[in-house]
Amino acid sequence: MSLQQLSDRIQIRDMIVRYANALDARRFEWLDEIFTPDAYIDYRATGGIDGSYAKIREWLPPATGAFPHMCHLVGNITVKLQGDRAQARTLCLNPVEVPLPAGGAQVMFLAMWYADELTRTPASWRMTRRVQEGCIQHNVPAHLTQMPAAVAR
């Protein structure tokens, strides 16, 4: 691998980690430096919405605000570079603490893949597309009925 390829891979991996940290630390403004303004994002596999980055950016704070704790552990990051474009695929293990209507809380475990498309901009690599693919859902509280069953694969 050339220095350029090593650098690209590390910078893309950094961005994928920074996305997770932005959500987990509730620093949603960091996402402005991850997505292009017209990026398409699809969270429907885990019960979310899809749409443009602007719409998602507005949706995320209240949608995740109900959860006292969550983390997005990313791994298995695979990057395919094609000049100034790239595709990436990332596995994410996502435990989420969910308050229960009757009091207390329960931790549900979600797993999903992110299928990403990226472009090199003068500032840095940016995501132009991020689509979730469902994997497992474990210990989901009964009241969270909006979550679709894991996508059959």
Next chain:
Amino acid sequence: MLSLQELSDRLELEQLSVTYANAIDSGDWDELDQVFTKDAYIDYRALGGIDGRYPQIKQWLSEVLPKFPGYCHLVGNIAVTVKGDTATGRTLCINPMNTPLPQGGAQVMFLGLWYVDKYVHTAAGWRFTERVEQPCFQHNVPAHMTMLAK
């Protein structure tokens, strides 16, 4: 584009968190001498542990962790910012712990936490000067483990 030096620093800093996890999971306490500076400050209070300087923490780890029949520290999401010979960073850890129960048997609890870290580049390589736990989720914690701060 990242320079070779930047890439090298990144990989060495990431390896430090993996070496830490492997040393703890294999009970190789002396290996931690290669991970922390002698006077590093470590704070495990977020998950019911202690805080203090490295020698005290090393001793504590070697006494407390063998009480658990099995555990692992899966680290990921390692984010670092390097400034010359120092660096700061954040690492996520998912930590299943097989926990003995007072009535016999054991139960696996799942803890999620972040490490908030400071690093320094020494003549021997990068080392942690500070590692502070921040709690995330706790799942299946046995009722008697009230020491876990919530």
